Amino acid sequence: MEIAEIIKSLSILQVLEHYHLKPNRNKMVCCPFHDDKNPSRQVYAETNTVFCFSGNCKMNGKKIDAIQFIQEVPGRISRTV
Ligand SMILES: [Zn+2]
Numbered sequence: 001m002e003i004a005e006i007i008k009s010l011s012i013l014q015v016l017e018h019y020h021l022k023p024n025r026n027k028m029v030c031c032p033f034h035d036d037k038n039p040s041r042q043v044y045a046e047t048n049t050v051f052c053f054s055g056n057c058k059m060n061g062k063k064i065d066a067i068q069f070i071q072e073v074p075g076r077i078s079r080t081v
Contacts, residue, residue, distance in 0.1 A: 003067075007048065007065050007066060007067055008048070010048070010067065011045075011066070012044075012045065012049065012065070012066045012069070013043070015066045015069055015070060016029055016043065016050075023039075027042060027044075028041060028043065029041050029043060029050070031054060031057055032073050032074060033057055033058055033059040033072065033073075034054055034056045034057040034058065034059075035056070036054065036057075040052055040054040040057070041054075044063075048065055049063045049064060049065050050064055051063045051064075059072065
């Protein structure tokens with residue numbers, strides 16, 4: 001299987017759910033890459049990507065896909081699953 005196919009078959013919403021991140025009605029989740037109290041990470045289900053709008057975020061300005069999300073997400077979150 002090509003990497004592109006794997007990424008396509010991996011739903012960002014499923015990945016977020018795995019980390020207990022539920023998009024709100026504006027399709028925003030609390031960002032796991034910075035100390036986020038109000039959801040500032042936008043979920044783009046159509047393209048399977050997420051984007052953080054916070055200036056405090058180390059991942060700010062980067063649109064990432066499901067694979068990059070899993071790679072970058074802090075260990076403390078995945079261990080709680
Ligand atoms: Zn962030």
